[in-house]
Amino acid sequence: MKIESVDFFYLSMPEVHDIGDGSQDACLVRVRAGGVTGWGECEAAPLPSIAAFVCPMSHSACKPVQASVLGQPIDDVADIQRIGDLVRDQSLDLLQADHTLSGIDMALWDLLGKRLNEPAYRLLGYKAAYPKMPYSSMLFGGTPSETYEKGCRARGNGFRAAKFGWGQIGLGSVEADVEQFRAAREGLGEDGTLLVDIGTVWRDDIDAASERVKALQDVRATWLEEPFVSGALEAYKQLSLRTGPVKLAGGEGCHNFYMARQMIDYAGIGYVQIDAGRIGGISVAKRVADYAHTRGVTYVNHTFTSHLQLSASLQPFAGLEDDVIAEYPVEPKCLATDLTTNHIELDKDGFIHLPAAPGLGMTVNVARLKNYLVDAEIRFKGQVIYRTPDLD
């Protein structure tokens, strides 16, 4: 069969606030071929991602993503790999292309799984999908007592693990951060897995990070996430020599295989966190999972939006039994919740399981999403080259 259509949908909450919550909008992708529909989602600014799909060619290595996708044969797994390679070659100089490709790649795995009646993780070569231990992924509270309450609530909601991040952490005094770390540990309880996310605010300032290391050791944090921007490999490496049992985690900003490989090779991280909605989709994420496995680095998904994204981001390491920690967004906006009719829920032991249904196993809630669909249009030389398509 051939790819007949690729449609992008810009979904948004009525208002988007200036907070670290990535579930306020969504860039949904629908791919159709041979009577089958696949869905994916770019974890990306929708308008630039759409523009990267439809823009005019600038030169032979700066083509719109659609030039490498529309009309392509899609019959087996090798086709997905081939299409991704084609996008990377023909859109080499189009920076946003990796984000655009990510949602398309997900949709192709969904589509092919439905066509072949297999869940995506089986097509990826895994015999089974092992249970994952989700962590409740949350922002730090405005005060330590709010953070404490959030920790308690995570346990009350059945989570064995919780991650606190962003907000004011890392930006104020060391003492203020130490109080937040302690509050998180107290709220979560002594036996919970505690994860801390700095959100890159120290950029590459090793001293700012080092000042917080002892406190993180004292509260037995499992990892310290994104102390620095993704590329600051030497800063990561230096810090990793000082953190002892607290491992470094990072990688969500990686938008291709090589960036992730570099973090594994040079940054001294213990956990590589991959957003399948940014790195080029499930295909590239799986390649990272394979590589991390050979290098003794644990793979973790990075996900803070819908359960379509969640399913897609769990597929690449579904069959790695020991890589058990998984990110699970717990404070999504209703847009993210409404994106699918089914959801990946915690079982009574605090674990999650990928659906065994074909493809990504999620059903997009088309009727509900019409409430969030926004009109967007791009014109070039007087011609409409993009207009929000019908969602049906």
Add this chain to the structure above:
Amino acid sequence: MKIESVDFFYLSMPEVHDIGDGSQDACLVRVRAGGVTGWGECEAAPLPSIAAFVCPMSHSACKPVQASVLGQPIDDVADIQRIGDLVRDQSLDLLQADHTLSGIDMALWDLLGKRLNEPAYRLLGYKAAYPKMPYSSMLFGGTPSETYEKGCRARGNGFRAAKFGWGQIGLGSVEADVEQFRAAREGLGEDGTLLVDIGTVWRDDIDAASERVKALQDVRATWLEEPFVSGALEAYKQLSLRTGPVKLAGGEGCHNFYMARQMIDYAGIGYVQIDAGRIGGISVAKRVADYAHTRGVTYVNHTFTSHLQLSASLQPFAGLEDDVIAEYPVEPKCLATDLTTNHIELDKDGFIHLPAAPGLGMTVNVARLKNYLVDAEIRFKGQVIYRTPDLD
């Protein structure tokens, strides 16, 4: 003074062909503050770059570039650095932002130079701009005899150095490539500086590269450029151990300081090639030049479009006397030539000199560019958020 306006202009040849020629369109940026106008140019797909400037906010780390630029104070060099940092923080998750920022950053150096009556390289801390030895940057001919003729022509036009790249090189047989290399050397003459550019077609295939090493040594190539994609550091490193006097060159795909630093730290390159129109502008490029200098790696500009771009890309290493090789586009489309009224010409000894005029020292040919200006428009929720501005 404050930044009053930032305008993006999409310029294009009437037809854009599927060839490795990046001068077929342009993304020109105009910044105004305090009655002064600065100009810059993104080396990027125009529409996604414009979308990254005007798109709605997705969350606190995925804001449009304009949120960090419009209204900002711009009185001294520190302001340019601060604005760049703000863009990188507030548009962390907007992949295209680095390309969009690049043109703005150039325009800010142009603007501030005009305001302070200093050429940009002086504001960057260099006392003088040393002459550079430009190489004629060309595509390989379709046949070895065409390549030979191009080499002859480069010498006839006064160039001491020439780079051949793209076309079919690296994609066919080793023998075919060897013939091309020899033809290039013969055309250029024994004393010319010969550079070879593979254009990443081997991705990370060390064997494909190694098979051509002896021929490159035989023709005394000064460098082998982009045998692999920018991120394939380990492949670069392995190859660098086999090439002897032929040094590796790469880095044009870097879109932030860290990517360039990683190539310098881990890839074994002898030359780091930075496109100021991609890496985040003159500011980031200068930071790379400083770092390369401390690590014994030679800095080279990557430029294949207008002389506005050429001036901007020469500023970051203008004061490094020993880093003498410079890329110089010789086959630009008339759009690129018409972009400025003045041009950076070769002197009788085959060297080029940065203009001593304030800012970037180039005058944009507004009247001529109107012939190339294309209408583009982006609408969101029924509102026009971008429409091609007047060019005057």
